[in-house]
Amino acid sequence: xxxxxxxxxxxxxxxxxxxxxxxxxxxxxxxxxxxxxxxxxxxxxxxxxxxxxxxxxxxxxxxxxxxxxxxxxxxxxxxxxxxxxxxxxxxxxxxxxxxxxxxxxxxxxxxxxxxxxxxxxxxxxxxxxxxxxxxxxxxxxxxxxxxxxxxxxxxxxxxxxxxxxxxxxxxxxxxxxxxxxxxxxxxxxxxxxxxxxxxxxxxxxxxxxxxxxxxxxxxxxxxxxxxxxxxxxxxxxxxxxxxxxxxxxxxxxxxxxxxxxxxxxxxxxxxxxxxxxxxxxxxxxxxxxxxxxxxxxxxxxxxxxxxxxxxxxxxxxxxxxxxxxxxxxxxxxxxxxxxxxxxxxxxxxxxxxxxxxxxxxxxxxxxxxxxxxxxxxxxxxxxxxxxxxxxxxxxxxxxxxxxxxxxxxxxxxxxxxxxxxxxxxxxxxxxx
Amino acid sequence: xxxxxxxxxxxxxxxxxxxxxxxxxxxxxxxxxxxxxxxxxxxxxxxxxxxxxxxxxxxxxxxxxxxxxxxxxxxxxxxxxxxxxxxxxxxxxxxxxxxxxxxxxxxxxxxxxxxxxxxxxxxxxxxxxxxxxxxxxxxxxxx
Numbered sequence: 001x002x003x004x005x006x007x008x009x010x011x012x013x014x015x016x017x018x019x020x021x022x023x024x025x026x027x028x029x030x031x032x033x034x035x036x037x038x039x040x041x042x043x044x045x046x047x048x049x050x051x052x053x054x055x056x057x058x059x060x061x062x063x064x065x066x067x068x069x070x071x072x073x074x075x076x077x078x079x080x081x082x083x084x085x086x087x088x089x090x091x092x093x094x095x096x097x098x099x100x101x102x103x104x105x106x107x108x109x110x111x112x113x114x115x116x117x118x119x120x121x122x123x124x125x126x127x128x129x130x131x132x133x134x135x136x137x138x139x140x141x142x143x144x145x146x147x148x149x150x151x152x153x154x155x156x157x158x159x160x161x162x163x164x165x166x167x168x169x170x171x172x173x174x175x176x177x178x179x180x181x182x183x184x185x186x187x188x189x190x191x192x193x194x195x196x197x198x199x200x201x202x203x204x205x206x207x208x209x210x211x212x213x214x215x216x217x218x219x220x221x222x223x224x225x226x227x228x229x230x231x232x233x234x235x236x237x238x239x240x241x242x243x244x245x246x247x248x249x250x251x252x253x254x255x256x257x258x259x260x261x262x263x264x265x266x267x268x269x270x271x272x273x274x275x276x277x278x279x280x281x282x283x284x285x286x287x288x289x290x291x292x293x294x295x296x297x298x299x300x301x302x303x304x305x306x307x308x309x310x311x312x313x314x315x316x317x318x319x320x321x322x323x324x325x326x327x328x329x330x331x332x333x334x335x336x337x338x339x340x341x342x343x344x345x346x347x348x349x350x351x352x353x354x355x356x357x358x359x360x361x362x363x364x365x366x367x368x369x370x371x372x373x374x375x376x377x378x379x380x381x382x383x384x385x386x387x388x389x390x391x392x393x394x395x396x397x398x399x400x401x402x403x404x405x406x407x408x409x410x411x412x413x414x415x416x417x418x419x420x421x422x423x424x425x426x427x428x429x430x431x432x
Numbered sequence: 433x434x435x436x437x438x439x440x441x442x443x444x445x446x447x448x449x450x451x452x453x454x455x456x457x458x459x460x461x462x463x464x465x466x467x468x469x470x471x472x473x474x475x476x477x478x479x480x481x482x483x484x485x486x487x488x489x490x491x492x493x494x495x496x497x498x499x500x501x502x503x504x505x506x507x508x509x510x511x512x513x514x515x516x517x518x519x520x521x522x523x524x525x526x527x528x529x530x531x532x533x534x535x536x537x538x539x540x541x542x543x544x545x546x547x548x549x550x551x552x553x554x555x556x557x558x559x560x561x562x563x564x565x566x567x568x569x570x571x572x573x574x575x
Contacts, residue, residue: 375441375497382439382478382501382548383530384469409473412443414495 003119003151004112007259008314012307015315016054019262022287024051027060030293033078036071037061037295057264057285058273062296065098068238073099076292084291089137090237100139100237101291107146109288110240113257114147117246120255120312121231122206123177125152130170132180132188133211134160139241140211144179147243153177160184163191174203182214182222182230186354187418189225199227208233210242213322213340217347218354232321238297239284245319250311253318260288263317264296265305268326279304281326282319300325302338330360330426332367337402339426342371345401349394351378355416362430369406371398374413433566434502434552436484441497442468442475452477452496459490464572465505465546467533478533480505480546482573504552505567506559507542515545518564525558527551 002008010018028048030037040061041047050059068076076099077084085104089097102110123129129148133140141159148155158169160180166188169175178185185207192202204226210233222230234254235242244261245254256263265280266273274280282301286294303319310318324338339358346352352373359370371394373379379390387410394408417424442448449468456463456479465480481487484500491498508514515534522529530548537544544567549555559566 377497377499380439380441380497380499382437382476382499384471384476387474387476388471410441410443412441412445412448412495413497415443 001119001122001124002313003116005313007257008116008255008316010259010315012315015259018259019287020051020054022259023054023057023262023285024048026285026287026289026293027051027295030078030295034076034293036067036075054262057262057296060285060295062271062283062298063294064298065238065300068098069096072096074101077101078293079103079291086142087137088139088142088237088241097137098238100241102240103291106240106289106291109260110143110243111146111150113240113243113260114143115150116147116257117233117243118144118147118151118153118177118208120246120248121177121208122229122249123148123151123153127153127176128156128173129153129177129179130156130158130166130173130175132158132160132166132178132184133242139235139237143235143241143243144208163188164195167192167195167197170204171197171201176203177206177208178204178226178228179208179233181211182209182218183212183354183418185209185222185226185230186218189222190414190418193225199225202226204228206231208246210234213324213328213338215340215344215347216321217344221347221354234301234319234322236284236297236299238299239286239294240289244284247321248310248312248314252310253306253320255310255314255316255318256305258317260286262287263305263319265303268302276307277304279320279323282322300327302326302329328426330358330369330428332360332369332404335402335404337404341402342398342406343425345398346371346373346394348401349397351376352394353413355418356425357416358426360426360428360430367430369404370409371406372409372411372416374416375410376413379410433504433556433568435480435505435567435569435572436500437503437546437548438479438481438484438488438491439499439501440477440479440491442477444470444473444475449475449477451494452491455490455494455496456481456487459486461487461490465533465535465544467531467546469531480572501548502552503546503548504556504559505544505546505572507565507567508545510536510541510543514543518545518547518559521558521562521564522547522549522555525554527555527558 031048046059083103084101086102088100131144135141207230219230232247235244245256247254262285264283282299301322302324306318357372391408467478469476488498528550532547534545
């Protein structure tokens with residue numbers, strides 16, 4: 001199902017024209033209304049008129065998260081304050097939160113892109129969407145909410161947490177679509193199985209999972225435990241919230257709503273634009289945002305782009321599943337690794353639960369990587385040598401995948417923290 | 433004659449052994465024999481209890497990883513050379529012992545040795561041929 005055929009299946013050339021037209025307008029508007037951007041443009045001696053083609057975007061300055069903090073709280077807004085109808089913030093775990101302001105039209109655009117996303121997952125007017133993303137300043141809850149309402153589906157604004165209640169609602173209301181973080185979906189499945197609930201009792205047909213990095217193995221686990229199709233959603237507060245991109249049932253990448261968010265991939269080292277298909281950092285420019293336009297925002301997310309007519313009929317560019325963040329990337333004894341690579345390796349071993357923690361230490365001037373894994377019946381034995389052999393097997397498998405020796409520690413089941421929002425997997429305890 | 437043993441994974445964390453034994457106590461399960469194997473990171477609590485199924489359930493409900501497997505229990509004389517005579521029989525039959533633990537009920541009477549051996553069928557046969565007393569589940573319950 002396609003929510004907005006005209007926009008989502010637009011011929012490439014025609015969309016390019018639309019993007020250029022919108023880019024010119026937003027650059028002009030930003031330059032004239034946001035003093036911060038005027039200053040940055042002037043420093044680089046670039047004027048809005050210099051944008052003649054889409055490629056000219058590379059003349060414009062980047063925007064980093066830290067730049068947005070400089071303008072805290074409302075310095076990045078491009079409209080008079082009385083036109084702002086809603087405010088959200090990022091979690092602010094690394095300092096002052098980023099404040100995002102929305103005009104009435106911005107909220108409509110958000111509803112539109114989220115309607116596209118939910119429709120891609122399979123939502124119709126007849127569906128009951130259980131929205132397990134947090135409501136509040138976090139954009140997840142309300143973003144899904146606006147999309148569901150745009151479609152006319154029934155949304156259950158249950159928000160994050162309260163697992164038993166989630167399952168009760170899922171059964172009693174016959175929920176057909178669930179939206180939450182993938183790690184929380186696994187937690188729900190675990191508790192459901194403890195409560196004796198089987199996939200036959202559950203009516204879910206699809207899930208829209210995001211807000212954290214996850215893997216194909218996690219997808220397989222969620223799909224088999226709930227008997228549904230699990231699709232990946234992407235978004236960020238700085239651009240709008242969830243709905244920037246969404247995976248279609250073809251599972252060949254996430255379609256970016258590029259008529260609203262213009263994507264580029266740049267090299268992590270040089271920040272130079274990379275050719276299509278190459279892996280690098282995703283940079284996004286908002287093309288239609290009135291309240292808080294964003295020029296070349298560095299997402300820190302690592303991905304690549306693929307432009308083709310998808311099997312689903314959409315022409316929207318596809319981005320590969322996010323494999324890591326440039327700031328999540330761990331440099332261990334000079335080797336660059338992403339936590340997701342370790343997760344992938346772990347889940348390839350039978351009997352390993354998708355709950356783990358990575359702890360980095362530097363005990364004797366040398367980085368050490370410890371991976372804590374929960375013991376399951378399959379890997380436990382009454383004989384020490386069998387358990388030691390299992391640990392070796394896991395260690396060898398991870399080493400083969402990431403090229404780095406790690407230490408595996410077995411911990412008791414259900415002792416690693418389950419998160420109801422974004423799962424924190426990596427603890428870097430090195431004093432650098 | 434094989435008997436059931438249950439093994440519990442214990443992380444090297446304060447209070448875990450206590451929690452495991454307390455949950456058994458609450459369920460009214462009396463431990464007949466036990467041993468703890470420990471490494472620098474984790475331990476394995478091995479137990480012989482009258483109702484191993486129930487004990488397993490109780491421990492699993494308290495979030496422990498539990499496994500059940502077969503061991504043999506033999507009665508040996510509580511005097512010098514008692515255990516050695518058993519091990520001699522197994523050795524001569526070419527059977528390795530993975531681990532063993534023993535307890536004495538009343539000094540001077542029979543001691544009970546729990547053994548995890550490589551090839552239980554052959555081992556049991558060899559022990560029987562030499563007239564060694566093997567304990568049944570029922571015997572263990574009545575200890």
